[in-house]
Amino acid sequence: MKKLVVFILLFVTNTSFADTGNRYRFFVQLISQDLDTINGYYYHNSYNDYIPTKHFDRGFRNFIKxxxxxxxxxxxxxxIGNTNIDFSxxxxxxxxSLDKIIRIRVxxxxxxxxxxxxxxxxxxxFNLIKLHPPNYILLHNEKIVENCSLVLITWNEKSILSKPSKEINNKLSFFKKDIxxxxxxxxKYTKNKRLELIKKGILLTYFCFPL
Structure with a gap:
């Protein structure tokens, strides 16, 4: 697990490291004390099962804790193949703040x-994302992390992924010696490479599966 945390901390900061239990995406509707309606997607990891007939309003708060x-x-x-990634x-x-919410509906x-x-x-x-399916290349090195992959994604037909993927794979081979x-x-490399690739219409990101 140590190499997983090191790898992801180096690449991105806003992520969850949960590797067991259930992972959910909820589309919820909240009603505030002022009777304002708030809709949105909420992502949650839990060792417990979500039960629709039980987990609403106070029950939902008890579920997510x-x-x-x-x-x-x-x-x-x-x-991306059989994997879906949500971007925002x-x-x-x-x-x-749920203290100001009087109703929660999933x-x-x-x-x-x-x-x-x-x-x-x-x-x-985010502006790189288009409606049509993208081209992509997965970059994976088990000696750095066994259950995560970097991925190059583009919606621009003129963008070529083979060259940056070869370069990044060579860098991964070097870094794996002592991450x-x-x-x-x-x-520094991944941060600069990510900025460089944006200019070429390419998104460099990653995804992980539970161990």
């Missing part, structure tokens, strides 16, 4: 397979 939740009012779901930005993100929910189903992108990264020793270099 949180006083505040993060909602995304808008997401863009992208299929801080523009659509709200932190809601309009729909689904089980999710990845531990980081929702990923928050910068506006420039903790090279963590600063790895962080």
């Amino acid at each position: 949180k006083d505040n939740i993060v909602l995304y009012s808008y997401i863009s779901s992208v299929s 930005t801080s523009k659509y993100k709200k932190i809601i 309009k729909e929910y689904s089980h999710v397979s990845t531990t980081n189903r929702i990923q928050e992108l910068t506006p420039k990264e 903790e020793k090279h963590q600063n270099d790895f962080h």
Whole structure:
């Protein structure tokens, strides 16, 4: 587990490291004390099963065991093979205090397979996403982390993924020799590479499955 945490901490900061239990995506409708309606997607990891007939209003709060939740009012779901990733930005993100909520209704929910189903992108990264299916290449190195993969994604037919994927794989082969020793270099490389690829219409991100 140690190499997983090191790897992901180097690449991104807003993620959950839960590797067991159930993972859910809820689309919820909240009613505030002022009778305002708030809709959004909420992601939750739990060792318990969600029961629709039981977990609403106070029952939902008892299920998630949180006083505040993060909602995304808008997401863009992208299929990478058999895996789905949801993307959003801080523009659509709200932190809601449940103490001010008098009603919680789950309009729909689904089980999710990845531990980081929702990923928050910068506006420039989010603007790369189009309606048609993307081209992508998975980059995986078990000696760095056994259950996570970097992935290059593009919706631009003119963007070529083979060249950056070869370069990144070569870097992964170097960093795998001692990921903790090279963590600063790895962080700097992935940060700069991500910014560089945006200009070419390519998104560099990752996804993980539970161990």
